Amino acid sequence: MQWPTASELGALIKLPEGYRFEFLRRADVRALAAALGRWHPDIAIGGASCYLRETFYADQVYFEGGQDRDVMVVVFVQGQDLVGMWSLEKEPDSLSLYARLIVIDPMHRSAKLASNVMPIAESMGRAMGAGLIFGAATLKIPHIQHALETVGWQFVGFSSGYDQEMVSPGVVKRVFEAVYCKVLVPEEDLVQPDPKNLTPRARALWEAICGDTAPAVGHRP
Amino acid sequence: MRWPSAQAIAALSPLPAGYRYAQFGRADIAPLMSSVKEWHPGIAVGVNSCYLREDFYLGRVSLDGDLERDVIVVRILHGENSVGFWSYEREVDSLAVWGRLLVLAPEHRGTGLAVAALEGSEAIGRAMGAAFLYAYAPVSTPHAAQGLERAGFRLLGFFPGRDREEVAPGVVKRVYQTVYAKLLVAEDQVHWPDTGKMTPRTRDMYGLLFPEQAG
Numbered sequence: 278m279q280w281p282t283a284s285e286l287g288a289l290i291k292l293p294e295g296y297r298f299e300f301l302r303r304a305d306v307r308a309l310a311a312a313l314g315r316w317h318p319d320i321a322i323g324g325a326s327c328y329l330r331e332t333f334y335a336d337q338v339y340f341e342g343g344q345d346r347d348v349m350v351v352v353f354v355q356g357q358d359l360v361g362m363w364s365l366e367k368e369p370d371s372l373s374l375y376a377r378l379i380v381i382d383p384m385h386r387s388a389k390l391a392s393n394v395m396p397i398a399e400s401m402g403r404a405m406g407a408g409l410i411f412g413a414a415t416l417k418i419p420h421i422q423h424a425l426e427t428v429g430w431q432f433v434g435f436s437s438g439y440d441q442e443m444v445s446p447g448v449v450k451r452v453f454e455a456v457y458c459k460v461l462v463p464e465e466d467l468v469q470p471d472p473k474n475l476t477p478r479a480r481a482l483w484e485a486i487c488g489d490t491a492p493a494v495g496h497r498p
Numbered sequence: 499m500r501w502p503s504a505q506a507i508a509a510l511s512p513l514p515a516g517y518r519y520a521q522f523g524r525a526d527i528a529p530l531m532s533s534v535k536e537w538h539p540g541i542a543v544g545v546n547s548c549y550l551r552e553d554f555y556l557g558r559v560s561l562d563g564d565l566e567r568d569v570i571v572v573r574i575l576h577g578e579n580s581v582g583f584w585s586y587e588r589e590v591d592s593l594a595v596w597g598r599l600l601v602l603a604p605e606h607r608g609t610g611l612a613v614a615a616l617e618g619s620e621a622i623g624r625a626m627g628a629a630f631l632y633a634y635a636p637v638s639t640p641h642a643a644q645g646l647e648r649a650g651f652r653l654l655g656f657f658p659g660r661d662r663e664e665v666a667p668g669v670v671k672r673v674y675q676t677v678y679a680k681l682l683v684a685e686d687q688v689h690w691p692d693t694g695k696m697t698p699r700t701r702d703m704y705g706l707l708f709p710e711q712a713g
Contacts, residue, residue, distance in 0.1 A: 281560055290553045324592040363578040371545040371661050409659045409673050416691035426592050432699050434655015435707060438681045438688055439630050440592045450689040451629060451681065455700045460672065467659050470637040477678050478653045485706050486656050 278367045278374075278405045285404070289397045292353070293388050297358070300341040301350040305359065306334045311351060312359050318472050322449055323440045325378050328364070330490055338395050339485045353381070360385040363394055367405065374402040376412030391421075396428050403461050411458035422455055430457040432486065499531035499588050499595075499626050501565040504597060507572060509626055510602070511618020514610045522583070523562040527555045530571070533580060538601045544662040546599050551587070559585075581606040584615050587670040588628070595623050597633035610643075616649035623682050632679035633709050634660060643676055654707065 281289070283300055290298055291383035301309060310329050313320055320326060338347040346426055347368070350394040353361035361381035367374055379391050402410040415435055418456050426432070440453035470479055502510060504521040513519065522530070531550055532543055541547060548554040560567040568590070574582040582602035586595050600615055623631045633651065635642035647653070659672035681688065690711050695700050705712040 324594075326591045350647070368545060373545075373660070375518065394512065408662070411657075411660075412571045414694055416700070419695050419697050419700075422560060422697040426699060431658065432703055433657045434677055435704065436685070437652070437654050437679060437708070439594055439679070439691075441629065444689045450687055451683055452689045453691045453695070455703075456655055456657075458658065458660075462659065462672055468638075468663070468665055468674070470674050474637055474640045475676075476640060476643045476647055478647065479637070480506065482653060482656045482676075482706065485703065 278369045278373065278407060279345070280367070281401060281404060283341055286401070288350070289400050289404075290394060292390060292393055294388060295355055296385075296388060296434065297354050298351050298363075299354055301334070301338065301352050302364070303334075303340055306331055309350070309359060309362060310334075310381070313380055314361065316361075316382050319442055320380070323442050323452075328362075328378060347450065353385075355385065361390050363391075365398065365401070367407070371409070372407050373409040373411065374405065374407040374411060376488070378394035392424050395424055399428070399459055399461065407459055408462040408466070409458055411456065413456050416453050416455060422457075425457045428459075430459045432456075433455070433458050434482075499590050499593065499628060501570045501588070502622060502625055503561055503563070503565065504572060504626075506625070507622060510621040511615060513574065513614050516576055517577050517581070517609075517611060520573040520575050522559070522582075522611075524555075526573065526580075527552055529580065530573070530620075533603070534583075534601055537582070537603050540663055543664045551600065567579070569598070578604060581605060582611060585611070586619075586622075592630065593628055594630040594632065595626075595628045597631060611680075612645055613648065616645050616651075620650070620680060620682065623680075624638060629683045630679060630681055632677065634675040634677055636661075636663070637674045637676060638663070643678070646678040649655055649680075651680045654679050 310331060313328055337346055338348045338350055348364060348366045350362055350364045352359050365374055366377050381390050398410055409467045414425055432455060434456050436454045436456055440452055441449055442452045444450045475483060500631060504519045508519050534549055541549060558567060558660055559569045559571055569587045571583055571585045573580055584600040585598045587598050588595050600612055602611055619631055634648060635646055653676060655677040655679055657675050660675040661673055662670055663673045665671050693704060693712060
């Protein structure tokens, strides 16, 4: 699973007039980490707080032309200004792609940069040979859930307290997110569960998620 | 979030009589890779295939008492013989622990080792300051899910295509997995979501999985 080049990515992403994207450059790491702290202060605590640490980029992030690594960061730019970022992580052993984080400068949220790249994640996954793409949507607002459902991602469960977040000044709690995925392989390459191997709870969830369309789950248009 | 020593793990997560834990070290890498291939041949494909690669151990696993790496492997011995191991991964920023793998030699299955390990995982997690434990269970057999439910883990999701498996010789396909977890904090430490901020689909599923919170 190789990350696309900037030009390959450019063929996939069409941003609104005036915006462009770039692979994150090492020289911009400090500026991005500082900007993230301003754009999305809640990130200071929890699983995505690593994006505020320069060592994370040095140790784990892929820079174009450099050593292959599992985390990729793309930045959105207007003129000379960073206005957002998008990060994915690949899992080569499971041929999966994890949509980790997308943050847009509040001043540029009306440009709908995030909803522009969501369908691209699927195209990128297919181009890289991934068989699955997944990610989590905040339950603080319904917009990301709607956006993922609109582009055919399948609800699969809740990350019920997996992460922690500052929910009000000085108050850190465990938080819920909705987890979605899209299976990128043909239906015949996804083994359907045998209901007799499911516990009663798992069977109830399976039927609720899949209903009469169990064989097509993950493949809904 | 620092891993407990093998000695501390023995106190936190006792094993059935006749079995004991042993620290994992550099000298154990090759024998473990050889054993896991024999005990669990399906591991050659998918997310845990890294346990067949030396570089995974050298780069990511705590070795010889160095407890500051994100992945831990603990060997299970019967007498002087290695009969299995379990492995967890810590996620420090989230205060979460992922129960990655428990592999036992076939002749030591059904001895209560898996149940003991699952039940002990909560004490280990609490001792290291974790707030959340989770694990994926394959749906090809009911045993892992049954064990997790017996140990008090809660079903959170049904994940299509989460991993890959060799379903017949030479035939690799994507497979479903169920996701189970256990919260290790008090209820008042959880920010329960507002169902008014959910899509109809998400709200329905929340009602099914968390009926006591959905109201």
